[in-house]
Amino acid sequence: MYHRLIIFFIFAIALLNLGGCSVNPASGMPNLVFMSENKEIELGKELHEKILESTPVYQDEKLQAYVERIGQKLAKNGDRPELEYTFTIIDSPDINAFALPGGYIYVNRGLITYLDSEAQLAAVMAHEIGHVTARHSVKQDTARKSSSVVTVLSVLTTGSTMIGDVTDLWGTAAVMGYGRDMELEADSLGAEYLYNSGYNPNAMIEVIGVLKDQERFARRMARATGQKTATYHGVFATHPRNDERLQEAVGKASEHYKDQSGIDNRAEFREATEGVLYGINYNPKTLKAAQNNTYSHSKLGFSIDFPQGWQPENQRRQILSKAPDGHAQMSIQVDILRTPIAPDVYIREQLKVTALQQSEPFSQFGLIGHTGVVPASSSNPHPSRLAVLYQGRRVYIIKGVVFNDSGAPANEQEKGSPKTDDEKFLASIHSFRPSQTARKVSGKSQKIHYVKANDQTTFKRLAEVVPLGKFAEDQLRLLNGYYPRGEPSPGEWIKIIQ
Template sequence: MRTLALLVLSVALAGCATNPVSGSPDFVLLSENQEIELGRANDPKIRAQFGLYDDPELQAYVQRVGERLAAQSHRPDLIYRFAVLDSPDVNAFALPGGYIYITRGILAYLQSEAELAAVLGHEIGHVTARHSVKQYSAATAASVAAAIFLRTQAGQDLFNIIGNALISGYGREHELESDRLGAEYLARSGYNPNAMIEVVGVLKNQEEFEKERAKAEGREPRIYHGVFATHPSADTRLQEVVAEARRHAVTDQPRLGRDEYLKHLDGLVFGDSAKSGVRHGASFYHREMNFAVTFPEGWRVENSPSAVTAFDAGRDAVVQMRAEDLNKRGTPRDYMKTRLKLDDMKDEKPVPGIGLPSHSGIARLSTPFGRRDARVAVVFQGNRAFTFFGASKKDLSAHDPVILAVAASLHPLTAEEQRIAEGLRIRVVTAGPRDTFAGLAKRSPVTNYAESVLRLINDRFPDGEPRKGELVKIIE
């Protein structure tokens, strides 16, 4: 017990620091230099995982807006780095030490520079209040205490401790504090702090629609962690912290910057990017790898850096496709034997109905449904081997023809498919006197919920129409 008391006391003494926002003592186990080093060490991991969006002008614009806010923050001496990530997810987050990220996915739903500033201000608030450092310190202290009682060693990694918070949020109190700080930084920077309420409203509408859509499609929703359970119009505490921030206003004519923001947004990639592959209906197109493949209608297609995976509506069957470069001449059957190590196959045969070199067989493999028979097919196109793995929760024979049909659909892009493989982009246009979102949706290449999507990205959800002469976002 004496050892325990001494260790707990030493941790507590080591963790005494002054909070940059409140000026009160904080329990933290990282110095500011260590905090900055954590951000510096993990920034390359974030950039490698998501990739930076390829638009230098947009990147520079976001950096300028972020620096304007950071200069008015409680930690203006930090060098802040703002980056737009090439992700369709609707999110923004910050690493310790001033590394702040915003996805192109969330940019599509914002309406002005002031709303962009509200999102960045919220994330700056997480940095200035040292929320991630507090999370790290609390988890580490708990780990040390557990180690004392269990006589084990405690070791924690940044992403093990705060990784979920970076993506999913820090809890109601810390998120509200970040909104309060963000609203204050808005006011001090010449923006209207009401932009915090406006952007939360925009993102809350997107969240509610996205949750319903994701539930219907059997996937996880893409939503921003900073949005609370209630709509901002009914959130008394949010209204109070924004009202408090108005006393920091530096101008009677706050900056909105709608036209400036929309100018930078014109041409923004919406949804899947050509670089990672584009889903369109039941098909998948990849520009750089020059291939297209079609899954059955109604199947949910998911794209990741390592594979394209599709499930049927009941998630009773799955097909996964992977691609690898070929480094040695041979046949698809040789590839299955040597590279895939499939020595014990049955029902071996070429993929029916395809003109490319192919081979397939049934092998006993680990699948999402447990270890069972799976159809494996390999198709050569150019210098790549495309491998298809298909399995069923029930008898494989019920879905085997479907799995083989997916493999047979692989082909180089046609001229029309090359256009589709470029993906969708946001265009900013001037609304005409007869324009409606229903009419704009009919001319949109968006295949599902086109009118709702257009309303959401223009902050007219669930109703409202374009006004003659105003700038509106469409998707082409």
């Protein structure tokens, strides 16, 4: 026993010398981690710069200032107020928010449109701040030397967990959630920060209810269309108001709140979000064509960013783009979806690919798709990256191939470049988007507007005049917090789309 104690203390001292033991600033408990705070901030800054280079930021000074003001107030009332926090609105219609190490917080424009008050927006950001203060990303082994910045960036901005090494759990966690215990801790901390900032902590439960309604609608859509669903923070099997652990996590701050007059600021939220874009933004300012080597097809109405230096060629049956030295190429072919099947089923049944490796569904810019690696075979001597994307009834088949016998091995890194060929293929695939040219024909971008309901207002009647397609009534209900049933009261402010 004595020798075991000696060994234990020697091991503990060694860990301390490595900087592996620290006190968690949020919980006050010791953490066994292998990343210093300086390294955490450095990694966050590096990733943030990459995101700004490759991801469109929503261009709305009024809304950005509003989000910044709320975020800084929450951060000052958190457990790491000394950090320099940065708050960014991502120009994406997807329902998502995430945090990077060191105080970088991101909220998608799409998520903001489904919220109803400043308190709910504050709850989203407080939750993400909770991930930062509790150092959840560090706990998930972010300091591994094998962690790839490109991999993490791709996972964060696209939601795809099969980019690069699938064992890079940190990037996956930042998008899909850190697991039930850490998500509950972030909710608990976020509720505390809400209370400290004068907001109603129950806004945290309201936001999770909004996300739960989105998940329920996505599952319904999946059953109707054969698609797979992806959820943001989908860690609660029951509705949040019936989840005992969540109620307990938020309850402590909520008890204190009962004696306070909290802030909802619905009027301020309406003013800040009036005119916010809904759905896909086709503003050409977000497309950095020259910098990103963008190819746009005017008739089909899409744009894609090919790797730098690759020259695209519009051939009769495909669009082909080759590396300058010819060692790799990407191709795009187009088909018509005749039967409503999921993209992965299309790959199996129509393309006859039955052995797809790293198989992964994804969604972007309002489109759904599936990607993976087709292994080499006797008929195809080179492995290839394959992706299928749906744009309405059009099917885009994107393939990236590296020719090993051309003198450049597969996944060889070019001099001075951090990306492998497969990472370049994926970056291009995830840049595929509907383009401005096609939108000019079909109309302008849609925006959120607020109106007051009258005694004749129902979501069914509104759905007949708003341009939201087959599921217009459901979308209006989700936007206004009435999914799946209920009607607005006369005089109530509601959102419509124009």
